[in-house]
Amino acid sequence: MLTSFKQIIEENKAQFYEDLAQVMQIRSVKGQPTEQAPFGEGPRAALVKVLELSESYGFETKIVNDAVGYAQWGQDEEYIGVIGHLDVVSEGDGWKFPPFSLSQDDGRFYGRGILDNKGPIMACLFGLKLLKELNVPVNKTIRILFGTDEESGSADIPLYLSEEKPPQFGFTPDCKYPVVYGERGVVGYEIVTGFSSAELAGLSEFIGDQARDHVPDKLEVQLNGQKLEAIGKRAPSNAPELGKNAITLLAEKVNRAGVATGSLASYFEWLENSLSEKHYGEGLGIDFEDADSGKLIVTPYALNKKEHSLVLSLTVRYPVSVTEEQVTKELEGHLPTDSELLITRRMKGTTFPKNDSNVQKLAVVYECLTKMDGTPVTTTGATYARFLPNIVAFGPSFPGQKGIAHNKDEYMDEKDLLLNMEIYMQAMLALLQ
Structure with a gap:
């Protein structure tokens, strides 16, 4: 006692x-x-x-x-x-x-x-x-x-x-x-997807509070003369299921509005289909899990326009029995067209x-x-x-x-x-x- x-x-x-x-x-x-x-x-x-x-x-x-x-x-x-x-x-x-x-x-x-x-x-x-x-x-x-x-x-x-x-x-x-x-292993990725200057000409910068520590709750962009805004719900990045991610919500709005064309339209379709409410990697072929850790968790936390590309930043938290190399190998097979996968940080479990x-x-x-x-x-x-x-x-x-x-x-x-x-x-x- x-x-x-x-x-x-x-x-x-x-x-x-x-x-x-x-x-x-x-x-x-x-x-x-x-x-x-x-x-x-x-x-x-x-x-x-x-x-x-x-x-x-x-x-x-x-x-x-x-x-x-x-x-x-x-x-x-x-x-x-x-x-x-x-x-x-x-x-x-x-x-x-x-x-x-x-x-x-x-x-x-x-x-x-x-x-x-x-x-x-x-x-x-x-x-x-x-x-x-x-x-x-x-x-x-x-x-x-x-x-x-x-x-x-x-x-x-x-x-x-x-x-x-x-x-x-x-x-x-x-x-x-x-x-x-x-504690699970953590790896940060950037998916860098290339486009021509003409394809990105009608797309503005993405505006919103985007940072690694949280699920973004607001994001807006101008696309071919139309303003699109997504309002989500902020949550810690290690619990994305508790939030509503403004990145995937914005992709859904772009797809419903039909304002994107060509490879840019394909990109936003990939973004929605691969990540919208798919917090455990099932849309990216990385749905690993084990008895001690449970399911892998993936959190997209930033989407930015560069000169000839769109850069999507992700954090992946993988189970203790899984390796970073396994995650990377599977993820590389589920990228959009003309994409490169970069590792931005790594913390072993x-x-x-x-x-x-x-x-x-x-x-x-x-x-x-x-x-x-x-x-x-x-x-x-x-x-x-x-x-x-x-x-x-x-x-x-x-x-x-x-x-x-x-x-x-x-x-x-x-x-x-x-x-x-x-x-x-x-x-x-x-x-x-």
Whole structure:
């Protein structure tokens, strides 16, 4: 039976919210690099603020290579690591609440980063503060690490590892429950399709918010004198089935309007037939799946006009038993005419032994506090666990909670935020004893 921390969390939650609000109000979106801020002034400002709070809690702090900071309890070289990130994706449009503020309404907190990932990593930090104040017996050192480039490729982690040892074990509160022991491989593609200048003469640039982190929800274009606009629904790129993709919606409009001719008409027909509501690769011959991971997921996230081509950008998340080479080979056989396939990024899948004793400790804590099944799982997402050795993902989203991060009015229920703190306090204590 675990010792309950509910009362001390309840007694201190007002201070936690006050401290969290200071971090939430910093617009820590990646920006131009400057001295001491390789990922922009916003992420740097958030890091400085969090380490100020960490020092006020009585922890030793350090910034490593201007990329990752940490708060440490203990003096050993070997340490348990808990790593989250302070950088956030751009806010986008259409918010009901101020994106860079900690807003509360009807038992729910709103703000960019409340779930991904300022809320959870601050819950870990504040939870460790409470453990320290309780003088709980521990015999290991722990670091809470704060990254500043997770949303843009995790270039901060190599900078950290160039100066510091990796943790013995640890977790990142930046995914879902229960323990995530495996992350799918991710590969980014550009399908570059050639056209003559005459064929593209009547086509304007595509206008819309297109980025790798989300399903585009609005896209417009002028084609042969007719304006066409598609309004979809934004969703995280690792959960495209929760959104409505403006790229494929626009292709459908082009096809229904009959304004494209020749090879351009064929291209938009291919786009609709291959990708519209076909999130699992079935329209491209890449519908791989396995028991551990489930189905492959494909997300078209950008369509752009170049001088003599149209460029469609895709992200594919493939099961842990499948290779990038298998995906590429099959995809090459399902391209439109006069197309070239380019790989723009690659992240191999990662797995950690799900029967590891530390993984099982996390599973037990989760089961005890939630009364839900703690059997370790895999994910479609990409976390720091791919880049920092000996790390697994653990929370903060509970089963059934999906598609909240990277959206407008990003939220986290107050009860879930406090339950996360309790889970993380118990998890850290279990790993430190």
